[in-house]
Amino acid sequence: MATDTVPTDEPATGGNGRGRVILRRFRRHKLGVAGLAVLVLLALVAVVVPLVWPYGHGEITPDLSQPPSAAHPMGTDTLGRDLFAQTLRGLQQSLLIATTVTVVACLIGVTLGVIAGYFGRFVDAAVMRLVDLTLTLPTIAIAAFLGSVVPTGGVNWLALSLVLGVLMWTPVSRLVRGIVLSLRSLPFVDAARVMGAGNLQIMTRHLIPNVADHIIVAATLLFGTAILAESGLSFLGFGVQPPDTSLGLLVSNAQSAVLTRPWLFYFPGLLIVVIVLAVNYAGEGLRDAANPKAALANPLRTARRRRDADTPPDDTPRGVLDVRGLTVDFGDQRVVKGVDLHIDDGEVLALVGESGSGKSVTALSVVGLLPPDAVGGGSVRFDGRELTGLNFSQWREYRGRRIAVILQDPSTTLNPVLTIATQFKDSMRLAGPLPADHRDRIVALLDGVAIKDPARLLDSYPHQLSGGMRQRIAIALAMVHDPDLIIADEPTTALDVTVQAQVMSTLALARERTGAAMLFITHDLSLVAGIADQVAVMRAGEVVEHADVDTVFYRPRHEYTRSLLALAPSLALAPASRSAAADIEEDS
Amino acid sequence: MAWMILRRMLSAVGVLLLASIVIFVVIAVSGDPLADLRDRQPPVPPSVIQAEEQRLGLDLPLHERYLNWVGGLFQGDLGPSTIATRDIGAELTDRIGVTLRLVVVAVVIALILALIAGTVSGLRQRRFPDLVLTPMTFVMLALPSFWMAVLFKQWGIYFNEQVGASVFATVGANSVPPPQGFVPFLLDSAAHLVLPTLVLILVHFAAWSRYQRTAIAESLAGDHVRFAVLKGLSRGRVVRSYVVRPALVPIITVVALDLPVLLSGAVITETVFQWRGMGGFLLESINLRDGNAVLAWLLIAAFAVVVFNLIADLLYAIVDPRVRYGN
Numbered sequence: 001m002a003t004d005t006v007p008t009d010e011p012a013t014g015g016n017g018r019g020r021v022i023l024r025r026f027r028r029h030k031l032g033v034a035g036l037a038v039l040v041l042l043a044l045v046a047v048v049v050p051l052v053w054p055y056g057h058g059e060i061t062p063d064l065s066q067p068p069s070a071a072h073p074m075g076t077d078t079l080g081r082d083l084f085a086q087t088l089r090g091l092q093q094s095l096l097i098a099t100t101v102t103v104v105a106c107l108i109g110v111t112l113g114v115i116a117g118y119f120g121r122f123v124d125a126a127v128m129r130l131v132d133l134t135l136t137l138p139t140i141a142i143a144a145f146l147g148s149v150v151p152t153g154g155v156n157w158l159a160l161s162l163v164l165g166v167l168m169w170t171p172v173s174r175l176v177r178g179i180v181l182s183l184r185s186l187p188f189v190d191a192a193r194v195m196g197a198g199n200l201q202i203m204t205r206h207l208i209p210n211v212a213d214h215i216i217v218a219a220t221l222l223f224g225t226a227i228l229a230e231s232g233l234s235f236l237g238f239g240v241q242p243p244d245t246s247l248g249l250l251v252s253n254a255q256s257a258v259l260t261r262p263w264l265f266y267f268p269g270l271l272i273v274v275i276v277l278a279v280n281y282a283g284e285g286l287r288d289a290a291n292p293k294a295a296l297a298n299p300l301r302t303a304r305r306r307r308d309a310d311t312p313p314d315d316t317p318r319g320v321l322d323v324r325g326l327t328v329d330f331g332d333q334r335v336v337k338g339v340d341l342h343i344d345d346g347e348v349l350a351l352v353g354e355s356g357s358g359k360s361v362t363a364l365s366v367v368g369l370l371p372p373d374a375v376g377g378g379s380v381r382f383d384g385r386e387l388t389g390l391n392f393s394q395w396r397e398y399r400g401r402r403i404a405v406i407l408q409d410p411s412t413t414l415n416p417v418l419t420i421a422t423q424f425k426d427s428m429r430l431a432g433p434l435p436a437d438h439r440d441r442i443v444a445l446l447d448g449v450a451i452k453d454p455a456r457l458l459d460s461y462p463h464q465l466s467g468g469m470r471q472r473i474a475i476a477l478a479m480v481h482d483p484d485l486i487i488a489d490e491p492t493t494a495l496d497v498t499v500q501a502q503v504m505s506t507l508a509l510a511r512e513r514t515g516a517a518m519l520f521i522t523h524d525l526s527l528v529a530g531i532a533d534q535v536a537v538m539r540a541g542e543v544v545e546h547a548d549v550d551t552v553f554y555r556p557r558h559e560y561t562r563s564l565l566a567l568a569p570s571l572a573l574a575p576a577s578r579s580a581a582a583d584i585e586e587d588s
Numbered sequence: 589m590a591w592m593i594l595r596r597m598l599s600a601v602g603v604l605l606l607a608s609i610v611i612f613v614v615i616a617v618s619g620d621p622l623a624d625l626r627d628r629q630p631p632v633p634p635s636v637i638q639a640e641e642q643r644l645g646l647d648l649p650l651h652e653r654y655l656n657w658v659g660g661l662f663q664g665d666l667g668p669s670t671i672a673t674r675d676i677g678a679e680l681t682d683r684i685g686v687t688l689r690l691v692v693v694a695v696v697i698a699l700i701l702a703l704i705a706g707t708v709s710g711l712r713q714r715r716f717p718d719l720v721l722t723p724m725t726f727v728m729l730a731l732p733s734f735w736m737a738v739l740f741k742q743w744g745i746y747f748n749e750q751v752g753a754s755v756f757a758t759v760g761a762n763s764v765p766p767p768q769g770f771v772p773f774l775l776d777s778a779a780h781l782v783l784p785t786l787v788l789i790l791v792h793f794a795a796w797s798r799y800q801r802t803a804i805a806e807s808l809a810g811d812h813v814r815f816a817v818l819k820g821l822s823r824g825r826v827v828r829s830y831v832v833r834p835a836l837v838p839i840i841t842v843v844a845l846d847l848p849v850l851l852s853g854a855v856i857t858e859t860v861f862q863w864r865g866m867g868g869f870l871l872e873s874i875n876l877r878d879g880n881a882v883l884a885w886l887l888i889a890a891f892a893v894v895v896f897n898l899i900a901d902l903l904y905a906i907v908d909p910r911v912r913y914g915n
Contacts, residue, residue, distance in 0.1 A: 140852035258742035276730035400820025412811035
């Protein structure tokens, strides 16, 4: 197809490659593999064993109510039927029906989900109403009613599967719709459209392959639900009918035999439990393989540290921050390779580098928040005291009060369910009980970051404010305790260019007023000139150049610094000036 | 806020109206309620069948039947039953209370337990309580409710036999006749409630605590938690206001969406424990081919689901200001 030659970043790279990656990840998920193995084994048993087993599921033997024995491994029922043969039949029925239900539900769910997500608007609204409608109907009631109206002779397995499938497609369609909704505005869809692909072609060739892994996960979990639904219906007498049998029916027949002939009750019941457990573990394994969550961060836990035999000498020049030989390892990969940084009182150090150079991980190590799968090493000294190895409560003496941090994305750093005033009060309480005039103090802080009419937004929630406003509030929060060191990790990257300049000057102004030192992390050299005294350039986990700002800009020594400078638009080198308070405009 | 409630209510009424049409049509076209009467031997005189058709309104076209039925609903008439002596409305009102007792107690307990277990599991992932709770919930998710119900009932009977006293009541929602006086009645109800609610609680506890665990894990990894830690807040404050509170939003939807499943579960539990509740009513009506009774049941179920979703929306607005201010 023509689109193959267009360099669009389609998330699913050629189906096969991604499939193989998922498969490799899945193989590492032991419980998932075990679940899948059990399922395959059961399916094989359901197909093969009945062919060779001496008894049929309806066959009446002379052995009445026998406990399990060599001839009847699961015993016999009151009529003398072999329970093992009946259970095998039930297993066949359950797997067959659940598979059909899953296929039917996925067909409906994927079709409607893709259509709703792709077309949006009215189509989407109509499909979602249909989902609402289906969700108001208790599956078992509708299925039971429809099952009962089929003429005598029992419900045909296909009819039962269709009914259940028609009632169970909603989770699939919701999932698919959500993903398609986020995919359809991506460049590769536009590119396909420009290349002349029709709606149908885009949906089938570009969108469905991209949700395939999610569909497989959803289908697996649906399969488990279908097994439970089918056996529940059969238990109530509205599913599979005698003389045929199913696991639910077997349990139903054994209701009064739990204490007298327990084998009749436990074998079919436990088989259902085993099937569903295996399905759920396989589904969990597939889900983890399809969307691996790199060990979710937990800032409440302290990361592991490498034991260093050689503590750095004590003759280190005493500055606000002194980092010596900092290393960070993820597994056997070292992403920060012995970084040294030094910041004097009131000085601004810009840490510059492209994404993946290790600058953000360096910043996280300085504040003790490495992700759980990282191992840190080296020394971080703040005002002459070693910070590495502190526990949570020891860290609290520094965090917020002496070291303040401003994070990259203002849309996620503030707590969405607390008002602005509450978030300030949380910080202010660190220094003791709230003073009576705390609201005035918050207003003053907000005033300090050039927010007009601050009293008005004390009781607002973050989502009511623009990105630039939120970042200013984050800056004001950092200033609550007049910190000695501010660490700003790409504080303007997530903002619009016009807002960037305003937030930069706000930050510069606020820092100047408190006289705090600052570690300013950015990939954008053009932001550095106006704010930094010193610049450290980082590449591939190493600091390649560490000098004052003029040297870096006019006499760069390292090749890499030169190439970074060449990339920075020369216009922007006249940056957010340090005393640019005049052109700060409220951006909301 | 008021506008939002009004909008949600209008949409709820719309869904309900649509649901009523769909279930009416499905029930009307799927089978003849008089099939038994027609097949009877010796044959019933045609005049009797005709009179019966007239009484049930089967001789009218479908849309007229629907309008008559809806019109009747507004006057509190749920339509004629195939059994001439059966009053659908009166019987249902008796039984709703029984089912409600079961479902409400189960939902409340399951939700509280799931919130606690899910939160602890999410905060201590892959460490002590989570290492036990997670496999436990997986097993619970795989237990079919009907199997559990039978198992608990029989164990209850066995326990009673061993002790020689009926500690667990395994039949019905109350003793027959119910004991006099408030306190004995309450104790009697509780004895009957324990086992059936336990089944429903286990089924839903497992699913809900999984959701809560995921919500907590995601909240914990969020930037706002990292920011709160960097602000120097205490561990307790971070957990309470920055991890748990934002994570309470998803579980509300999950519980509201699970209500139909709960009602289905109640059908099974009531059947096993022989409660005369909504579940039994549904199964009897299906066996009697009593279309209007099934309709009434489905309508009440749909109504309950819609109301629950509305309550969920309101709770949402209380927990999450983003919803409250119509974002």
